[in-house]
Amino acid sequence: MALIVQKYGGSSVADAESIKRVAKRISEARKAGHDVVVVVSAMGDTTDELIDLARQITPIPPSREMDILLTAGERISMSLLAMAINNLGVKAKSFTGQQAGVITDAVHGKARIVDVVPGRIRETIEKGSVAIVAGFQGVTQSTNDVTTLGRGGSDTTAVALAAGLGADVCEIYTDVDGVFTADPRIVPSARKIDRITYEEMLEMAASGAKILALRCVEYARRYDVPVHVRSSFSGAPGTLVTNTPVAVVDAAAPNEEEVVMEAPIISGVAHDRSEAKITVVGVPDVPGTAARIFEVVAGAGANIDMIVQNISVASTGRTDISFTLPEEDGPIATTALNAVREAIGFESIQLDDQIGKLSLIGAGMKSHPGVSAKLFGALRDAGVNIEMISTSEIRISVVTREDNLDAAVRAVHTAFELDTEAEAVVYGGTGR
Amino acid sequence: MALIVQKYGGSSVADAESIKRVAKRISEARKAGHDVVVVVSAMGDTTDELIDLARQITPIPPSREMDILLTAGERISMSLLAMAINNLGVKAKSFTGQQAGVITDAVHGKARIVDVVPGRIRETIEKGSVAIVAGFQGVTQSTNDVTTLGRGGSDTTAVALAAGLGADVCEIYTDVDGVFTADPRIVPSARKIDRITYEEMLEMAASGAKILALRCVEYARRYDVPVHVRSSFSGAPGTLVTNTPVAVVDAAAPNEEEVVMEAPIISGVAHDRSEAKITVVGVPDVPGTAARIFEVVAGAGANIDMIVQNISVASTGRTDISFTLPEEDGPIATTALNAVREAIGFESIQLDDQIGKLSLIGAGMKSHPGVSAKLFGALRDAGVNIEMISTSEIRISVVTREDNLDAAVRAVHTAFELDTEAEAVVYGGTGR
Structure with a gap:
């Protein structure tokens, strides 16, 4: 009992x-x-x-x-x-x-x-x-x-x-x-x-x-x-x-009860349409600038998810920093950043809410080489462009155009042999 | 303040x-x-x-x-x-x-x-x-x-x-x-x-x-x-x-603030359509019978309001007892009484839910003779028959046919000079 x-x-x-x-x-x-x-x-x-x-x-x-x-x-x-x-x-x-x-x-x-x-x-x-x-x-x-x-x-x-x-x-x-x-x-x-x-x-x-x-x-x-x-x-x-x-x-x-000796490596493919991407263009590539940018964003109450910093262009000494955040936090983060544009010295801000995020999740991903290669290959074959990448111990996430997200999810799901023959049953909405 | x-x-x-x-x-x-x-x-x-x-x-x-x-x-x-x-x-x-x-x-x-x-x-x-x-x-x-x-x-x-x-x-x-x-x-x-x-x-x-x-x-x-x-x-x-x-x-x-030296005797005329009348017919006129009847009714969870007992008919040694109670308590009281009909020895039960109750309320009513005479006279002139009467220090209540209740209220209201020229404003339903 x-x-x-x-x-x-x-x-x-x-x-x-x-x-x-x-x-x-x-x-x-x-x-x-x-x-x-x-x-x-x-x-x-x-x-x-x-x-x-x-x-x-x-x-x-x-x-x-x-x-x-x-x-x-x-x-x-x-x-x-x-x-x-x-x-x-x-x-x-x-x-x-x-x-x-x-x-x-x-x-x-x-x-x-x-x-x-x-x-x-x-x-x-x-x-x-x-x-x-x-x-x-x-x-x-x-x-x-x-x-x-x-x-x-x-x-x-x-x-x-x-x-x-x-x-x-x-x-x-x-x-x-x-x-x-x-x-x-x-x-x-x-x-x-x-x-x-x-x-x-x-x-x-x-x-x-x-x-x-x-x-x-x-x-x-x-x-x-x-x-x-x-x-x-x-x-x-x-x-x-x-x-x-x-x-x-x-x-x-x-x-x-039964003990599974070898767990499957890949658990599943998650997706998220609720994020936006902000790119800070022309950031002076000097120590402490990124820290100041994210202090400002955090101070405005926005939650940051993925961050990508491009390699600095040698001729200008400037770089671009992109990060994703919940779509609804986009306006406050943009406003807060624009207020410190001259103080930090970057050139402009771009807000893009037409992005989608795909994440592949699985235990021990790092110890199994070839997982990211297979992921990127599947996306390439599906004609999906990758805009940002971020990884953790058990996850690889990529940002794509929102329009491509469904196709990307299906392609990755198939590539990792997660498909089954039986069709899943979906009953209705979801509760709180 | x-x-x-x-x-x-x-x-x-x-x-x-x-x-x-x-x-x-x-x-x-x-x-x-x-x-x-x-x-x-x-x-x-x-x-x-x-x-x-x-x-x-x-x-x-x-x-x-x-x-x-x-x-x-x-x-x-x-x-x-x-x-x-x-x-x-x-x-x-x-x-x-x-x-x-x-x-x-x-x-x-x-x-x-x-x-x-x-x-x-x-x-x-x-x-x-x-x-x-x-x-x-x-x-x-x-x-x-x-x-x-x-x-x-x-x-x-x-x-x-x-x-x-x-x-x-x-x-x-x-x-x-x-x-x-x-x-x-x-x-x-x-x-x-x-x-x-x-x-x-x-x-x-x-x-x-x-x-x-x-x-x-x-x-x-x-x-x-x-x-x-x-x-x-x-x-x-x-x-x-x-x-x-x-x-x-x-x-x-x-x-x-002002002090009113002489309060009006009659406060108002209340009415109630929510009661029913039960008549216990042919009750043996021996001590303790009424007590047993009302013990049974109270035991069934019914609230009794007015009670009237007729004068016993000498030839039969039997009498009728009537009482009023909330309409919704009528069925349980009737059921409880019928269960003890033979034990108590009465003849039958009558349940009547077509009654109305009119009450005249006013302080010091007992010290002002003629109040009840005027009440009964007004009802007589309006052609309203009185079925039961009950009085307290500051109230006289009568039971009439439900059909006659509105006419009775109006007649009594006029007889006691409570009418005013201005029409009252009524806005809608009532809250809890």
Whole structure:
């Protein structure tokens, strides 16, 4: 008998029928003898509707009030889900982030979890009830104020609770069958990954794979919480994210453990359309200039991803520096840089939001020569030009024209023999 | 400079525009130098929509979960209202019932307030901010569970906070100009009452006047909180409910006090369509029978209002007992009584839900002879038959056919010279 934390996103609880379906799955796990803690997001479009209401009131809502407003969404979904489970003859109680002991800092809108004190949750499951917990929210210890965790918040709530409770597994239910070797919307022959390490999953998430938020994987890795990404529409095992590339531990069939002696080198191909590229043209090639540029960009609150510096042109003593950043940070970074153009002495700024990023992720990539050669060859054969390159221990990323990104992903996926014959099933949107 | 608690119902905050209008009124009170605490209900139909969602999930939702669900409504309205006030340049913060220190018992769905510990509210107004508090909700002290107060809950929250803070006045904003001598929808010539005592208001509320909930008036009376019922659509003074029938204390014009030496005897005419009548036919006229009947009815959870026992018919030694009760309690009371028919020995049960109740309320009624004679005369002249009569120190109630109720209210209103020339303004629905 295991202690399982399950997380259901907004699309899994979009209406009364969906809630009943999810309730059935939860009660089956409970009836099988497991202790079950459920983390749930707001129903379907509730959050967007609440944001829209706030916009009708004021263009700049105070973030503390915004958090109180948005947390109404989980309150609705969690109580309805508890009702639906009770209706199936299984005891269930719902808890707000505060009641579940999710303590955060006071940064409204994107609070970080600082502690989890799940006394009431433990008490509830010890009494044989299912505990339903509101995702995405917490409470500050000092002022007892409601906070929200920002993007990917419910996944993070689930992993944090699993860590705090010492759960056997944290199941993240979504609308696809697991983590795929590429986005099945772009590569229909993409293959479901049975197991992946935290590090690889981190690189996937950081490279644009939207299935798990980066911070959730970081949390899981730090506390060594096995995360099982699976579909809320089927009973099939999904993708297990753990410390070691061992076997899938399915709570429903825990005996099928097997040790994989040789993990596949390449996990998958991620892509990201959400970045822009800024090129600082004609930068004086003297020590400290790059540092000053990135100080300015960071000071403006922009997050920098990839950086490339060209070789200096000897005749001018000048160079170009390019970097990528989230598209929405482009304008503030450009404004901040233009303000110091004369002081730093560069010539001009170019902002380009028509770029795409492709990342190939796999463990031990550095110890297997030829991986980057094969990647570049595949892109060349597909007629895709490479604008920037960056590498890590287990990842190679390239920037291309946004128009070429889909073709690039398909070409690389095929070149690394990731294609499968079966077509992946995609069910709908994604939750929060 | 006064400390004012203002309460706005659901119809006053039904949409973004209404919320902005209410925010303007609140910020004006704050800018005038008053300390302002606001209690707010859920927006318009939110509560009904949430109830409907729960019904789609299960016919019998657990009351604890129902309370969590319903309190989402105030969370939305209170945060939006706080945003709207901030947008007008006045600081405002919103608080849940728990954060505001509204402690209740654990009877979910109709909890009673057991204590108010408004430390955070006091702190907030001392810093010059407006405090917005969610109406209708509280928290249990022992388990930290969310509760709702049931019908009239937000009014009660407002009065309880006013008592806990020692406020100068509790303003209940509604969609009419105050308490009227009769329902203006039935009697267009009804007159707004400038001042009324807690006792008279209690009798009005108990007799079907829906403007203030009975429990809210009871609370105000116990803690001597002046309640000012007024319109959220106009700036005119409304009805002041206090201990003594003195003058209206308008926070905006506190100097206009005047002492009324002789209060009008008759406050108004209330009516109630929500009751049913049960007649127990052929009851053996022996001691203890009535007691057994009402034990059975009370045991079934039905609330009894008026009781009439006919004179026993000498030839049979039997009598009839009639009583009124809320229409929705009719079926359970009938079922419970039929189960003991043979044991008690009565002949049959009649349930009649086509009745109406008219109540005439006024201080010192017993010391002014002729009041009941005038009442019965007015009803006779209007051709209205009286089926039951009950009296108290300051009230006479009669039961009539429901069809005759409107005509009866108008006739009595005219007979006691309550009519005015100006027509009352009615703005819309009523809040929770």
